[in-house]
Amino acid sequence: MQIDVNGKAFEVEVEPEMPLLWVLRDELGITGPKYGCGIAQCGACTVHVDGFVVRSCQLAVRDLGNRKVTTIEGLGSPEALHAVQAAWIEHQVAQCGYCQSGQIMQAASFLKTNPNPSDEQIDAVMSSNLCRCGTYPRIRSAVKAAAKKLQEG
Amino acid sequence: MINKLFEVSMTRSLPLVSLPFRALPIPLTSGRSSGSLGSLGFLILLVAVFSGTLTLSTSVTAAEDKVVINPPAEGSVSQQEGLQAWARIFEVASHPRCANCHTGESDRPMWSGPSYGKTRVHGMNVQAGTSRIGAETLLCGTCHTTKSEDWDNANATPHAAPRVAMNWALAPVEAHWFGQTSEQICAQLRNPETNGDRTMREIAEHLNHDLILHWAWAPGGGREPAPYSLQEHVNDILAWGVAGTPCPQD
Structure with missing residues (x-):
């Protein structure tokens, strides 16, 4: 079957029930999305599907259809970082870093639907992505900074 | 628009x-x-x-019908039989597979x-x-996530987020079942103002077509299913309706 990831079309021969995360990592070598729990409890595998956040460990590739997948690799580029990525660096959010791809993808999607979130709204959304290092205060700061930057254009 | x-x-x-x-x-x-x-x-x-x-x-949904909707003849179900049917309906409505997402004013689903x-x-x-x-x-x-209709064992993994061939959502505020008594749920369910303006036959049809509701009887992942079967539950709803939707408080 054919899937669209980060603007490129890929042909993959996999079991239709294979989770998207497996396809991304093991078949396509796109390793930004991480395997954390495998049961939608941690958010490390978060990607965008047609712009909406999805835990890629929970989406069978057969159910992807012709929707477009974006991973952290397709969110920005080293030369032109997404505002959330830039804020993550500016606020030095990452500690061990394992969950951060999912955190950034979650935040980037969230700011599209809520460009000026309150602290409570940020907590409501970002607490669904687990960070065992406890970087949540810096995550909140970075999300607010990214929101401001995006609003300023 | x-x-x-x-x-x-x-x-x-x-x-x-x-x-x-x-x-x-x-x-x-x-x-x-x-x-x-x-x-x-x-x-x-x-x-x-x-x-x-x-x-x-x-x-x-385009799902195939899963149950037979065949109400008993009018007048064939006594009030006593209707109350017995209601007691079984309440067992289903108050079961965690159903009640956990019927949380009323709260927008927080429950794990129980x-x-x-x-x-x-x-x-x-x-x-x-x-x-x-x-x-x-x-x-x-x-x-x-929303799964394909023909993927039967999608919920086999314990503790994973359940999936159905329909979009997941919390029940409407009016349909408050979690922690509610038999009398409260009965009053809600028979009142058109709080049951989506549905007849009992329409509620049975709702049960037939809403795949989240089907999931309650086949939850997978080691979860306890709702009691009885979907068909038995539909039969009870229809019998309760024919009996005049009696409630324990009547």
Whole structure:
């Protein structure tokens, strides 16, 4: 079957029930999305599907259809970082870093639907992505900074 | 046009808006009244509408009918038999597979029942919002992705987010079952103002077509299913209706 990831079309021969995360990592070598729990409890595998956040460990590739997948690799580029990525660096959010791809993808999607979130709204959304290092205060700061930057254009 | 979208009845014949976006849960019911989704739900819906990915449909799902809807003849079910049917209906409605997502005013689904240990609020700080699909914060469908209809063992993994061939959502505010008594749920379910303006036959048809409800009897992952069977539950609903929807408090 054919899937669209980060603007490129890929042909993959996999079991239709294979989770998207497996396809991304093991078949396509796109390793930004991480395997954390495998049961939608941690958010490390978060990607965008047609712009909406999805835990890629929970989406069978057969159910992807012709929707477009974006991973952290397709969110920005080293030369032109997404505002959330830039804020993550500016606020030095990452500690061990394992969950951060999912955190950034979650935040980037969230700011599209809520460009000026309150602290409570940020907590409501970002607490669904687990960070065992406890970087949540810096995550909140970075999300607010990214929101401001995006609003300023 | 947008106003039209939000005039869609949130309680009756259009409980769901179908989306080709299979992982995106539908804005459904506001529950309480106006059908307002709030600004975020609005935005998401707008994006979907104008990107051409959303279609409104009066068809809840294309799923095949799973049960036979054959009400008993009028006058053939006594009040006593109706009350017995209600007692079984209450067992289903109050079971964790159903009640955990019928939380009324609260927009927090619950985790309770033998497979969850201690009763607690759904993890991950989940807030379904007035949209009842998490549009204001995090969509239910982020984790409860929509699966293909013919994928039968999709929920085999313990503790994983359950999936059905339909968009995941919290029940409308009016359908408050979690922690409610038999009398309270009975009064809610027989009142057209709080049951989506449905007859008992229409409730049976709702049970037939809503795949989230089907999941309650085949939850997978070690979860305890709702009691009886979907067909027995539908039969009880129909019998209760023919008996005149008697409640224990009558």
